[in-house]
Amino acid sequence: MNTVPATEVPLPPASGAWQEGDPPGRRQWHVREKPLSLEAGGELPGVRLAYETWGRLTPDRSNAVLVLHALTGDSHVTGPAGPGHPTPGWWEGLIGPGRALDTDRWFVVAPNVMGGCQGSTGPSSLRPDGRRWGGAFPHLTQRDQVAAETDLADALRIGRWALVIGGSMGGMRALEWAVSHPERTEALLLLASPAAASAEQIAWANIQLHAIRSDPHWHGGDYHDAAPGRGPHAGLGLARRLAHVTYRSEPELQTRFGRAPQGAENPWHGGRYQVESYLDHHAAKLVRRFDAGSYTVLTEAMNSHDVGRDRGGTKAALRRVTARTLVAGVDSDRLYPLSQQAELAAGIPGADRLRVIDSSYGHDGFLIETGQVAALVRELTR
Ligand SMILES: CC(=O)SCCNC(=O)CCNC(=O)[C@H](O)C(C)(C)COP(=O)(O)OP(=O)(O)OC[C@H]1O[C@@H](n2cnc3c(N)ncnc32)[C@H](O)[C@@H]1OP(=O)(O)O
Numbered sequence: 024m025n026t027v028p029a030t031e032v033p034l035p036p037a038s039g040a041w042q043e044g045d046p047p048g049r050r051q052w053h054v055r056e057k058p059l060s061l062e063a064g065g066e067l068p069g070v071r072l073a074y075e076t077w078g079r080l081t082p083d084r085s086n087a088v089l090v091l092h093a094l095t096g097d098s099h100v101t102g103p104a105g106p107g108h109p110t111p112g113w114w115e116g117l118i119g120p121g122r123a124l125d126t127d128r129w130f131v132v133a134p135n136v137m138g139g140c141q142g143s144t145g146p147s148s149l150r151p152d153g154r155r156w157g158g159a160f161p162h163l164t165q166r167d168q169v170a171a172e173t174d175l176a177d178a179l180r181i182g183r184w185a186l187v188i189g190g191s192m193g194g195m196r197a198l199e200w201a202v203s204h205p206e207r208t209e210a211l212l213l214l215a216s217p218a219a220a221s222a223e224q225i226a227w228a229n230i231q232l233h234a235i236r237s238d239p240h241w242h243g244g245d246y247h248d249a250a251p252g253r254g255p256h257a258g259l260g261l262a263r264r265l266a267h268v269t270y271r272s273e274p275e276l277q278t279r280f281g282r283a284p285q286g287a288e289n290p291w292h293g294g295r296y297q298v299e300s301y302l303d304h305h306a307a308k309l310v311r312r313f314d315a316g317s318y319t320v321l322t323e324a325m326n327s328h329d330v331g332r333d334r335g336g337t338k339a340a341l342r343r344v345t346a347r348t349l350v351a352g353v354d355s356d357r358l359y360p361l362s363q364q365a366e367l368a369a370g371i372p373g374a375d376r377l378r379v380i381d382s383s384y385g386h387d388g389f390l391i392e393t394g395q396v397a398a399l400v401r402e403l404t405r
């Protein structure tokens with residue numbers, strides 16, 4: 024099934040900090056000088072974050088916006104597919120002149136998350152001894168990932184974000200930014216995200232982790248060097264199939280596919296229903312562009328998400344947020360239900376009432392309903 028392993032993402036130069044005059048959307052890299060101390064213990068050397076920027080930073084550096092992507096997103100928030108960008112931007116229409124994140128006004132920064140596989144350090148990256156990290160890659164938390172992003176902000180000399188915005192896993196990091204660094208987060212937009220991963224979210228994640236790790240090509244996570252071009256593709260595809268159902272709504276699937284067979288295929292004789300073909304498609308697409316090791320690291324990092332950990336609980340942690348805040352959920356989201364965003368909106372002192380994105384698409388609504396997301400951005404930044 025897999026033809027383009029994500030491990031073949033070209034390795035970046037040793038450093039590549041953004042400079043005044045760089046073209047928009049050009050992927051850059053920041054390499055942290057010192058090893059990063061990790062919450063679970065130990066440290067990660069040579070942490071590299073890939074990122075893209077749009078717009079221009081004002082001389083007082085006060086117009087920077089941080090956009091944080093979800094599980095399988097990347098730094099390419101907007102723009103066509105091209106070298107280094109196997110897919111077009113995942114939030115097209117939100118960034119650019121005259122758009123909600125107007126690049127005549129804002130300097131937008133989007134890093135690829137630490138642990139990922141689209142330019143930032145992750146299990147498919149080389150470690151200091153020249154081998155790939157693979158199964159030796161350490162356990163990460165959302166706080167570790169925000170620590171790496173803080174280093175990037177420091178390198179860009181951005182002391183305070185005018186806005187931090189994220190959905191799903193990106194929302195977890197956005198919240199961690201606002202709680203860990205209230206003085207550096209002026210406004211905050213949280214989409215389809217919780218204060219802590221729930222038992223059910225951990226349960227869905229557990230099944231996905233098992234799917235990947237029980238694939239015979241997993242090799243304890245050390246498949247990158249063991250069998251180049253091969254890997255736990257069936258396991259990753261299975262994980263994506265399951266996850267994708269949780270990302271959509273039951274009425275959407277029913278209305279869209281119903282019981283229809285896929286083309287001329289006969290489900291009673293080895294053929295597929297349309298919805299099965301649809302899941303096969305999404306599985307194959309992810310396997311072509313994503314590393315299974317990164318999927319496990321990021322999934323476990325999401326499981327670790329608990330904003331109240333070591334902070335006296337959720338309520339105490341949320342009270343730390345000083346940012347002007349909007350929290351929104353998707354009304355048909357069965358994975359991160361509205362009750363979780365209601366908890367955030369009620370607990371964050373500067374938050375307005377809970378906003379609801381009206382969508383039949385379920386959790387993925389935060390990626391698809393860009394018009395409604397744009398309206399929230401405009402409201403927060405007017
Ligand atoms: C465009 C990108 O993929 S961006 C890449 C970066 N990805 C991310 O950032 C992750 C976030 N993105 C995602 O999770 C998803 O891609 C989403 C949420 C954007 C998808 O949302 P939607 O626009 O609703 O797409 P949808 O779920 O309807 O899937 C459409 C695809 O299914 C295919 N499809 C639809 N029905 C069927 C079927 N019966 N059989 C097979 N394939 C089918 C379509 O041909 C289309 O294929 P394509 O994406 O290769 O063009």
Ligand SMILES: N[C@@H](CCO)C(=O)O
Nearest residue numbers: 093094095096191192
């Ligand atoms: N479709 C999204 C869902 C996670 O929020 C992704 O793949 O990143």
